[in-house]
Amino acid sequence: MPPTRTTGGQPPQPPRSPAPAARRSGRRGPRRYTRRDVAVLGVLLGVPILLDVFVIWGPTLASVVLSFTSWDGIGDTTWVGTENYENLFTNYPVFWPAVRHNLLWLAFLGLVATPFGLLLAVLIDRGVRFSRFYQSTFYLPVVLSLAVVGFIAQLVLSRDQGALNAIVGNEQNPTDWLGDPDLNLWMVLLAAAWRHTGYVMILYLAGLKAVDPTLKEAAAIDGAGEAQTFFRVVLPTLRPVNVLVAVITVIEALRAFDVVYAVNKGRNGLELLSVLVTDNIVGEASRIGFGSAIAVVLLLFSLGFVVTFLGREIRGEKNR
Structure with missing residues (x-):
């Protein structure tokens, strides 16, 4: 080993180790996903999302739109506005x-x-x-x-x-x-x-x-x-x-x-709201627009209770 030089009466300093530089040079950058990783992630995330959209959100949005129409499931669809809701609240005794x-x-x-x-x-x-x-x-x-x-x-x-x-x-x-x-x-x-x-x-x-x-x-x-x-x-x-x-x-x-x-x-x-939805959509009358209006009312009831309760719980948790 070569002698270590001293300057100004300072104690000899050991030679610097090249390990930090090696470690710095060995740092890994952000991981790059291969095409196989992207394909796997796409399948694992995409399939459930598509099923959720087509099975839940798609029919939900379709029911909201159909609630403003008159349709028997076979013939033409006629836009009636809020007529289904008016008949539901005033002319539907059950x-x-x-x-x-x-x-x-x-x-x-x-x-x-x-x-x-x-x-x-x-x-x-x-x-x-x-x-x-x-x-x-x-x-x-x-x-x-x-x-x-x-x-x-x-x-x-x-x-x-x-x-x-x-x-x-x-x-x-x-x-x-x-x-x-x-x-x-x-x-x-x-x-x-x-x-x-x-x-x-x-x-x-x-x-x-x-x-x-x-x-x-x-x-x-x-x-x-x-x-x-x-x-x-x-x-x-x-x-x-x-x-x-x-x-x-x-x-x-x-x-x-x-x-x-x-x-x-x-x-x-x-009588329950779910039964009325079934009777009007798949029953003999097949009033899909009217049944969709009942389904939307049931959806609003559910969301109203759940969102109100969860909102109160979240506010209570924040106040703690």
Whole structure:
């Protein structure tokens, strides 16, 4: 090694290593995607986007346009402006009962089925005996479609051969649970809530499993009871689950169709907006423009509830 020179009494300096320069020269620039990468990304992103556009947004925009026309699906399309909406609000007697039934459906699922599902989740999370059995039993209806739930409701609530009349001893003077317009909606709501409760229970149970146990321990040290700990510590941490459950509840309530159509095709006290859409678009009359107007009203109802709720949640999150 050659001697290191000294200047002005300074200690000798070791020779500079060329490693930094080598590292600088070895830096990689931005990655360049090959044609194969672009093709893969195009397929993975493009196919779902195209399906979403053609299956969801395309028919949605088509329904909005068709709601201002008169069309039977075969002949020419005639532009009628807001005539379909005027007839819907003033000259269609089953429209307002259907709106009332949908709102009642939403209130029942939101105020009865959802809190009951939360209660079941809390009880199972506390580790009661046979919790696995209860969890599987209450979740079982979720794997069934609402059409199957409707058929089960017919077997249980039928007037002549239903199990409920046989259990309560009304065989001599049976109650028409599904034929009486004052009763059938409540019976169908119970059947729909039976399925919705299990779904809500699983969502809240997953959220409760993710709650940090130290939060509960800290609340207990501060002297909080079980109820105070739940409502002031645990429930606020379940805010994302609450948002998800609220959105699902609104969607389930406003798109309800299968169970009432399986019972009596959505008539005689079971009218819903989704049933009116089906009756007008694929029914004998085939009034596609009029049915599209009902579908747009249903869409606005759904968006109104969901956007309002999510807006309040977002503003509340920002204010924290």
